[in-house]
Amino acid sequence: MSAPLPFEGLRVLDLSRLLPGGFCSLLLADFGADVIKVEDTGMGDYVRWSPPAFAGAEPSAGGALFLALNRGKRSVRIDLKSDAGRQALLDLARDADVLLESFRPGVLDRLGVGWEALRAVNPRLVYCAVTGYGLTGPNVQRSGHDLNYLGLNGLLAISGDEDGPPTQAGGQIADIGGGALMAAFGILAALRERDRSGQGQLVDVSMFDGALSWLAMVAARVFAAGERPRRGDEMLGGSLVCYRPYRCADGWVTLGALEPKFWAAWCAGVGREDLVPRQFDRPGGETHAEIQAIFAQRTRDEWAAFASEHDCCLEPMLEVEEALASELVRAREMVIEFEQPGAGTVQGLGMPVKLSRTPGRVRSGGPGLGEHTEQVLREAGYDDGRVAELLASGAVAGPPEADADAPGSFLSR
Numbered sequence: 512m513s514a515p516l517p518f519e520g521l522r523v524l525d526l527s528r529l530l531p532g533g534f535c536s537l538l539l540a541d542f543g544a545d546v547i548k549v550e551d552t553g554m555g556d557y558v559r560w561s562p563p564a565f566a567g568a569e570p571s572a573g574g575a576l577f578l579a580l581n582r583g584k585r586s587v588r589i590d591l592k593s594d595a596g597r598q599a600l601l602d603l604a605r606d607a608d609v610l611l612e613s614f615r616p617g618v619l620d621r622l623g624v625g626w627e628a629l630r631a632v633n634p635r636l637v638y639c640a641v642t643g644y645g646l647t648g649p650n651v652q653r654s655g656h657d658l659n660y661l662g663l664n665g666l667l668a669i670s671g672d673e674d675g676p677p678t679q680a681g682g683q684i685a686d687i688g689g690g691a692l693m694a695a696f697g698i699l700a701a702l703r704e705r706d707r708s709g710q711g712q713l714v715d716v717s718m719f720d721g722a723l724s725w726l727a728m729v730a731a732r733v734f735a736a737g738e739r740p741r742r743g744d745e746m747l748g749g750s751l752v753c754y755r756p757y758r759c760a761d762g763w764v765t766l767g768a769l770e771p772k773f774w775a776a777w778c779a780g781v782g783r784e785d786l787v788p789r790q791f792d793r794p795g796g797e798t799h800a801e802i803q804a805i806f807a808q809r810t811r812d813e814w815a816a817f818a819s820e821h822d823c824c825l826e827p828m829l830e831v832e833e834a835l836a837s838e839l840v841r842a843r844e845m846v847i848e849f850e851q852p853g854a855g856t857v858q859g860l861g862m863p864v865k866l867s868r869t870p871g872r873v874r875s876g877g878p879g880l881g882e883h884t885e886q887v888l889r890e891a892g893y894d895d896g897r898v899a900e901l902l903a904s905g906a907v908a909g910p911p912e913a914d915a916d917a918p919g920s921f922l923s924r
Contacts, residue, residue, distance in 0.1 A: 516542050517869050525549065527613035535641070538864075540582070549603075551588065552596075555881075578876065602893075616645075641718070642717055672743050752790070752791075779821070
């Protein structure tokens with residue numbers, strides 16, 4: 512019998528959509544939390560309808576992108592524009608530990624189920640709002656996406672080469688690093704404090720703030736020395752020949768020989784000890800050209816073999832599909848398989864945090880839209896008659912009919 516997971520007994524109401532909130536509650540679900548995904552009575556979470564879909568599965572069950580963020584959760588459908596729907600959410604909140612949302616500030620307040628209303632029914636509730644710019648400040652009501660937050664907090668300005676355009680990251684730094692992970696940390700910090708005080712609190716997570724915190728060491732130089740960081744000048748951002756990607760005969764490799772011992776090992780391995788004192792030269796000059804020529808002489812596999820012989824922080828740059836199939840990813844159990852109803856055995860990314868006694872695991876696949884509405888309402892004390900009444904009124908909904916079109920989100924109407 513498996514040991515209890517760390518968050519077993521923790522109930523989370525997740526009203527968020529798309530990536531930041533979904534990834535945050537995924538971490539909680541994989542480690543045992545009962546995450547109840549509260550979706551509207553229209554199309555639900557938009558990511559459900561994003562391709563690619565699983566062959567043979569109902570469209571409302573969600574495709575691969577939905578499953579990547581929502582395995583191990585339950586789904587209920589509630590119309591928060593109806594009095595009965597709002598009351599249903601308040602009733603679910605009475606026994607919840609956490610409520611997570613990612614609407615623009617004020618949306619749930621206007622609907623009558625914001626922080627003040629929720630803590631009135633459950634003073635122990637931890638309420639986490641993930642927003643672009645936070646619940647205070649001049650940008651409260653501005654729309655935004657990952658790229659906008661990185662543009663405003665300075666991170667984009669120092670990403671890329673000096674003479675080139677700002678370089679967009681392939682992953683969502685602000686959404687996940689500034690939003691989802693900060694939200695998970697904030698929730699756990701508030702729960703830990705609740706153990707002492709018995710009181711919940713509001714967790715205000717701004718993706719702008721969270722991604723700005725990634726610049727801790729860069730900002731320290733500004734504060735202490737009045738430096739003006741610029742694209743192409745950052746030591747770890749491409750300004751050193753010893754710490755850059757290089758094109759090889761059939762692709763790219765990454766050289767991270769920042770410490771002198773690693774640089775000396777690379778120089779010795781290629782028979783160019785004369786380059787040792789030129790470790791911190793800038794790109795674009797003679798040293799850079801010579802290093803580029805050296806890397807162009809070997810393939811990725813040859814450089815990988817070189818790195819196994821010479822300890823110099825050198826690795827091939829893999830395409831995503833190559834990385835997912837790599838021995839390293841498999842050994843770290845970062846690709847896993849589990850059963851998804853209607854789709855059979857599917858693959859997903861594994862747990863990025865490994866616990867020795869109580870490791871996370873996938874307890875179920877992703878929920879169908881409204882699959883657990885009746886079950887969750889009954890757990891909240893609703894009898895069969897009340898559940899049927901709510902379903903008939905449209906205040907809540909179960910799974911959509913197989914041939915029904917989703918009428919749209921209550922927020923888009």
